[in-house]
Amino acid sequence: MMKRFYKTAVAAAFVGSCCAVPLVHADDYPNKPIRIIVPLPPGGSNDVLARVLGEEMAKTLGQPFVVENKPGAAGNIGTDLVAKSKPDGYTLGIAPNQTVAVNPALYPKLPFDVQKDLAGVGLMATVPMALVVPEKFKANSIEELVAMAKAEPSKLTYASAGAGSPQHMSAEIFQSLTSTQLTHVPYKGSAPALVDVLAGTVDLMFCPINSALPYIQNGRLKALGVTGHRLPYLPSVPAIAEKVPGFESDIWIGLIAPAGTPREIIDKLNGELNRALKVPAVQAKLREQGIEVASSTPAEFDRMMLEDKQRWAEVIKRANIRVD
Template sequence: METMNILGKKTCSSAAAIMIAGLFALCGQANAQADNFPNRPIKVVVPYPAGASTDLLARIVGQTMSKVLGQSVVVENRPGAGGIIAAEYTARSAPDGYTIMMTSAGILTNNPSMYKKLPYDAVKDFAPISIAAQLPLVIVVNNKLPAKSFQELMNLAKKEPGKLSYGSAGTGTSQHLAGELLKSMAKVDILHVPYKGGSPAMADLLAGQISMMFVQTASALPQVRNGKVRAIAIGSPQRSAMMPDVPTIAESGVPGYNSDTWYGYVAPAGVPQPILARLHAAIVAGLKENKEKLLNDGYVVDGGTPQQMAAAIKTDTSKWGEIIRSAHITADQ
């Protein structure tokens, strides 16, 4: 019996030694990959067309990333299906750090609640790298609309329920959900009009076909500066440095309102930690170097940690999931 026990202990010890040796080998392999990373161009997948705000951000930051990493950073646009095409492609890419995605928040936080089935798991299939920028949404109205303030706008909405309309880039987009959040918190009835993209929605706003829009500051700034639309209130917790005279919705009568969205970088799950760290450092360097330009374009630079991005995904999935379910929003036909 004693011999059995002694042999058993020796057997377990040998198995443990093999496991430890295997772990050291894996760690050594990961470190070797990181030491050699990158030795070829890095691809940044963008889920939207060239010229979109995600695309512009990826290209601006990518220039600095190239210098930091010593390799080309190439943007590849894979638009369509609410970001699903790009997300599935990224999730199925090799977990080696050479393919990453510039994602909008909604691809990871909204889609899981809007689609009955997705070809990717928003949590399990991706490794967060960093939120790149926060994007406040500002309410802009047609110049012919008599409301000159947020309170006047709400008074109009309450006086004639369902008459005021707001356009969005499509069902389930951040613009759409910002309106649903306002409807829920301010107890108003405004009509959602979805478009196939933000540009046709803005065209109809300028033409007076819709009353207002929730627009990312990066897209709203040129129209506001040219006097083509009027900015009423911003959905951030704080006022924007680019629009300091535009009050927040929270301070204008809807305490706690926050419709901020964000763009960030993710990699396929399984990318070695040392490689993720190198990518994170390069991204943060790109954000810092271009901070002033990005701010002028309406982006609020973030550059947080992977852990902070993971926490934001969890929080926003819960918040917007509740809005999506209560408003019965679905992208499935």
């Protein structure tokens, strides 16, 4: 009886200690710098979010956030790095819908599984895009652009930041809904793509608003439409869905951690993230970049990643989209 009691007591103590470890860890967290992996090049919306929000979150968590840009393979390299990192809360990742919703439907053999290998911390922001053309381009509206494209199929060209990028996917949806054919000109990033649109070398582009806005305001680009809803700072530019019923394409960006990260740490990070998103100075900095703050719980963000992945899989199959 004493032996049986001893074994039971030891087993209970072991189970109790296992359950207590995450709680103790969460209480101590963080006690060293936290790195944020950005799977895309410096300077874009993902990079801005990591730096602005990391700086604000560090104020209350008491540890610096170190941003590391790990671009390559349409964001898959950096995202895979997060997926394979130790799940202790000290490696986080920026997750645009390109890497966690579009790529899983576009690339059949990814080295990571979003649902199995990653855990959502929370939604951070959305970034509208504008359908832009050079200042001397003949079309001044979506209707005129569609008419031009139908008159001479495949003659008009569009730039993107590469196969599978939000710019590419938006153009594919646009073509599918308007029964038009455009010629894709992929680049290694938004910056060189935008340069050629400004020069008139390429006819049009679905461009993140933070990059396009200065040129729209100075007249070098014409905005024919915007994704999502009308923007307060471009009130005369229609939402594309107003002219192309059913059009839905956007950029959203969230924060992720490796799967297995203790729930208490995920919740702590989510609370700090949502607090940072409400700081007026943070909102002002992001607004200057054309970034609209958004927030969620971890569970809501996990569900968002899954549902958007399913939506993009249907779009990709229906439009027969292939990576170059």
